[in-house]
Amino acid sequence: MSTSYVTDADLVARARQGDTAAFGELVDRHRTAVYRAALAATGSHADADDVAQDAFVLAFRRLESFRGEASFKTWLLSIAWRQALNRRRAVRRMLRRLVTTMAAGADEPAMALEAATASLVAAAPTPEEAVISGELARAVRREIAALSTRLRDVLLLAQSGEYSYDEIGAMLGVPVGTIKWRVSEARRVIRRRLEQRGSKI
Amino acid sequence: MSGMDESGNDRIDRAIDEAARGLTAGEPGAAFTMRVLARVRRRPAVWNWRIVMNPLSVAAVIAIAFAALVMRMSNVRPAVTPQSAPAIADAARDLSTLVSRVPMEPLKSTAPSSSQDAMKRSLAAQSQSLEKAARSQEARSQSQRALSQSQGAPSQSQRALSRSRRARSASDGAPSFVASLAPPPLDVPSIVLPPLEAGASLDVSALAPLAPIVVAPIDQPEGDQS
Numbered sequence: 001m002s003t004s005y006v007t008d009a010d011l012v013a014r015a016r017q018g019d020t021a022a023f024g025e026l027v028d029r030h031r032t033a034v035y036r037a038a039l040a041a042t043g044s045h046a047d048a049d050d051v052a053q054d055a056f057v058l059a060f061r062r063l064e065s066f067r068g069e070a071s072f073k074t075w076l077l078s079i080a081w082r083q084a085l086n087r088r089r090a091v092r093r094m095l096r097r098l099v100t101t102m103a104a105g106a107d108e109p110a111m112a113l114e115a116a117t118a119s120l121v122a123a124a125p126t127p128e129e130a131v132i133s134g135e136l137a138r139a140v141r142r143e144i145a146a147l148s149t150r151l152r153d154v155l156l157l158a159q160s161g162e163y164s165y166d167e168i169g170a171m172l173g174v175p176v177g178t179i180k181w182r183v184s185e186a187r188r189v190i191r192r193r194l195e196q197r198g199s200k201i
Numbered sequence: 202m203s204g205m206d207e208s209g210n211d212r213i214d215r216a217i218d219e220a221a222r223g224l225t226a227g228e229p230g231a232a233f234t235m236r237v238l239a240r241v242r243r244r245p246a247v248w249n250w251r252i253v254m255n256p257l258s259v260a261a262v263i264a265i266a267f268a269a270l271v272m273r274m275s276n277v278r279p280a281v282t283p284q285s286a287p288a289i290a291d292a293a294r295d296l297s298t299l300v301s302r303v304p305m306e307p308l309k310s311t312a313p314s315s316s317q318d319a320m321k322r323s324l325a326a327q328s329q330s331l332e333k334a335a336r337s338q339e340a341r342s343q344s345q346r347a348l349s350q351s352q353g354a355p356s357q358s359q360r361a362l363s364r365s366r367r368a369r370s371a372s373d374g375a376p377s378f379v380a381s382l383a384p385p386p387l388d389v390p391s392i393v394l395p396p397l398e399a400g401a402s403l404d405v406s407a408l409a410p411l412a413p414i415v416v417a418p419i420d421q422p423e424g425d426q427s
Contacts, residue, residue, distance in 0.1 A: 159221030
């Protein structure tokens with residue numbers, strides 16, 4: 001049976017009755033959006049894959065609590081974002097322990113942690129690596145990695161092309177105006193830092 | 202100059218957009234949907250909750266049973282009621298009735314009358330002490346009744362009942378259940394022991410005097426005394 005013209009709400013209704021094939025169709029429809037949100041938060045493809053899986057399984061088990069006030073995609077992305085944040089916190093705790101062990105005796109263990117986190121994000125292999133090359137690309141990626149999580153999350157989600165501002169606001173639980181301000185603030189911070197470093201544009 | 206700045210800003214913005222897009226670019230693996238569905242179809246671990254809930258439910262059942270046992274024990278504990286004093290008084294009157302009947306039914310025995318008198322006196326003393334205890338108990342229960350007057354009807358009905366019992370037993374003089382428990386009069390011959398005969402006196406011969414004990418001085422020990 002073709003499901004091309006079946007809405008998400010219909011698929012959800014069938015999945016609630018135990019139709020896992022209908023839920024499979026929902027997974028196929030939204031897996032990229034969920035995966036990229038997880039990737040924006042974790043910076044790791046392996047973690048993003050795990051988080052996306054966990055999010056879909058959790059969503060299936062919580063289908064009864066989906067009341068349809070928002071779209072299924074928004075509801076699903078909220079679950080995925082929470083899962084991704086949990087994973088990011090766990091990775092940071094692990095990194096903090098690792099860096100504390102490695103930098104025992106170092107003057108600035110916090111700087112070592114920041115460098116480790118930045119390298120984790122910057123090391124994510126992407127197809128854009130082949131397109132954006134050179135000093136500017138590397139400098140921009142470094143500055144994005146150095147942003148605070150509030151600014152970086154919003155910037156990455158907004159520039160991924162997968163989500164509207166409304167969806168980002170629903171995922172993060174903040175107003176749309178705040179989302180827009182954070183995007184512009186992230187750009188401003190990156191530009192200022194690049195100027196301060198005297199990067200050759 | 203401003204044109205240079207604008208083009209520079211544009212380049213930076215483009216670089217930011219491309220970098221951000223690159224950091225979120227990617228697709229889940231080919232078997233992603235199959236993996237998700239395999240996990241979804243796997244039976245959820247309900248038994249974990251059962252394991253967690255089991256000790257809790259057992260503990261709850263034990264606690265409830267213990268509480269019920271404690272409540273039951275507190276309920277079966279005997280309580281002093283205002284009815285106790287009249288009951289004691291009734292028992293004392295029954296005993297005095299029994300004592301008063303003793304002379305009318307003399308024991309057919311050859312026992313000396315002094316022992317009967319002693320028994321009678323003892324019974325009379327016991328009945329007096331019982332009556333005294335009943336009076337003091339009555340006084341105590343009167344104060345308790347004054348406190349429990351708010352309870353009203355139950356204590357008043359109990360008092361009326363005991364009062365009628367007392368009046369009935371005093372008026373007809375019929376033997377109560379205590380009198381009916383009295384043993385039947387004894388009808389056995391007394392045991393008469395014959396006096397002991399005086400036997401022959403024992404003749405004990407005098408002991409011979411002992412020879413005095415002589416203690417000799419100890420000899421000097423041999424060897425070097427220095």
